[in-house]
Amino acid sequence: GIQVEQSPPDLILQEGANSTLRCNFSDSVNNLQWFHQNPWGQLINLFYIPSGTKQNGRLSATTVATERYSLLYISSSQTTDSGVYFCAVEGRGSTLGRLYFGRGTQLTVWP
Amino acid sequence: AAGVIQSPRHLIKEKRETATLKCYPIPRHDTVYWYQQGPGQDPQFLISFYEKMQSDKGSIPDRFSAQQFSDYHSELNMSSLELGDSALYFCASSSEAGTGLNNEQFFGPGTRLTVL
Secondary structure (H helix, E strand, C coil): CCCEEEECCEEEEECCCCEEEEEEECCCCCEEEEEEECCCCCEEEEEECCCEEEEECCEEEEEEHHHCEEEEEECCCCHHHCEEEEEEEECCHHHCCCEEECCCEEEEEEC | CCCCEEECCEEEECCCCCEEEEEECCCCCCEEEEEEECCCCCCEEEEEEECCEEEEECCCCCCEEEEECCCCCEEEEECCCCHHHCEEEEEEEECCCCCCCCCCCEECCCEEEEEC
16 A cells, blocks of 8 residues: 655644644555544544645645655644644555555644 | 534444444535544544445455445444454545545544443
């Protein structure tokens, strides 16, 4: 299957700081999604971004498919941003549909 | 907007018992996926259904089976439960899996299964 690597594994920030999370993947992908898993375990869709750049409020994401990486930017972080951020990619061909997840970045934002 | 519904939200079972998890996809979504997330782990793909047919199979134990019904809801049946089956089980749905386009998956809140 496709290997998905996320960095950093852990990130501790003070409220108001900015951060960049990275996702590298080992093969061509059909789609890429970013999720936020909150402390209650829910997976919240942040971005569906197989390529290009998208912005949603304080969050933005960029995927460079030809170079097999994606970046998630969080600006002016808030305590409610805490949780685990997962990158997940959808393979091509016979595994079309299933998502391969990275191990996540655990973000802690202190007031 | 309607989301993916899963039931039950929490389930406690003894070893060797059986469990059934239910998933109701977003209306008009034709594809359902099941994922398992162990403690401190990332979600792992188990199985998927497109238009009521199994479309892909991942690392799902033989003790588990699943199906998608005519109303598109899906059930994951788990037998001879083991301690290692304790996990968060997610169902996700999407609407364009057959085309491979715009196949954004939306996840339900999960069922937290504890096996004692």
